[in-house]
Amino acid sequence: MPKKDKMQPLQLYRYLPRSNCKKCGVPSCLAFAFGLISREKKPEDCPDMLKDEYRPSLDLLKEYFGEGAQVEKTGLLIDKDKCTGCGDCVIACQKCQGTIMFGTGTILPRDVPDVYKIVDGIVDVKHWESCKRCADRPEMCRVCEERCPTGALELVK
């Protein structure tokens, strides 16, 4: 199965109570949806979701955003079950290390060790600090997520 079974915020919003009651600590249900995606919130953080009428929605959201998901420093979520170890992310990430100077087209190279390594057939993060999201002036790069053919990599921030 190719990728693209990720829940988008508006899609997710439809499963929430949509009352904007703020009991979860954020200003609106849509903000809560974003919180779920970035894994800062859990489905149970919404008290209304615990009511019986929302049981099916809660079960579904738990499947997507429940326990076990560990967001690493750069907002990266790795689904090890989906990873086939093709190594596309390793090389795509190598190829985006650098900054292009707009207008001139010159590339300022960045000589850093590889972010990823394939270990035992599954992607592993070796050097967080090499990720452009950790740079002095962070760049919200998404190349690895976009190139992952199975949807195993997700940048939730």
Next chain:
Amino acid sequence: MASTATTVCTACSCLCDDIGLQLEDDIIRRVENACRKGSSSLYGARFEQRRSRHLVEGREVGADEAIDRAAAELSRARRPLIFGLDNSSLEAQGAGIELARRLRCVIDDTSSFCQGNLVGQILSGALPSCTLPEVKTSDLILYWGANPHHSHPRHLSKFTIYAHPDYTELGAVRRVTLAAVEVRESETSSVCHRVFRILPRADRDLISAIGKGMAGQETSADGKRVVDLFRKAKFTVIFAGLGLTYSLDNDYLPFIEMVKQLSSWGRVAVIPMVGHYNMRGFNQSLHKAAGHVNKVSFADGVSSGDQFSFLEQVRNRSFDCLMVIGSDPFASLPKSVSSALEGIPRIVIDPYQSATSEGSTVVIGSAVTGVEAAGTAVRMDGAEVKLLPPLAPSRPGDEEILRRVMEKVSR
């Protein structure tokens, strides 16, 4: 004692040669760079429950007894059939072909219902090809009927688009294009720059649409778009997958014609997406020894034809003893066909237990080539790769077994 090693993966015909290992007393503890398929195959070699033991009629015996019985069965048979060898080294394939010649029997491998014909067209010069390192000088990479993310997971990152020096994630200029012709959305098509979705078995229609487009005639929208892509390319590499092979039903003429026409616009090369790691090696070895890539009979000099393909042989029960080396045809044959083979003595040489080894007259457990046994293999592009086994062999290798059987065969 802990140690490190570099090895060649033999789980597919990419034969990745950059696999790093950490070992501890002949046990693999960590595999680096190999994909999931490759690392499972490396770890699997020490999974004793799945490995085969030497058996004669289900009774565990020593290697000598199993080899003696195999030789006796082959000597007794009037029309034996040798099948497999795609997962063996070139050296073992040489021994297998020699054995077939000695027994004056039929020899075939999985390529007869897979990519054999395509490899044959390349070996005979009807289709131009190139090596995988040369792909790095191309500007159009086209996967036709293939999903390498399933079959050859590291193909894109090690040999094609991501390994291409002109490929960059920075800037807006694209110097190398990745395209796919596919019947469905696949992992590979999801990362391609251009995708041409066709209906199942419509490859021939697309080929003729391309032909019309190149001749300047009215053609389909897809035909036009593919022609535009080809027109701009200076060096195109087409990776032909099983989707194309099965759709053309092994009749490559229209495809060859298309490639010939395209060659007038720029360089075109075709590389078959070979499955088993040394299937192309078998085709090349047999081509060298007998002038054909598969389906060969040594009964009357050398002859080749569809009647000698494994499927036809099985359908007609044309053999009275079957020897299978490193292959599991029973896992894919319909039950009605495989059960028709009951009563025919079966000799299986395989490192692992399989549907074919189940209930066989003789099973000879062999070393896993590339992990325990050394040798040479041929990558999908025809380059020879020396295998670097990291583990000590727990059983004799295919080549040794075949040579010992050959010594004992009385013919």
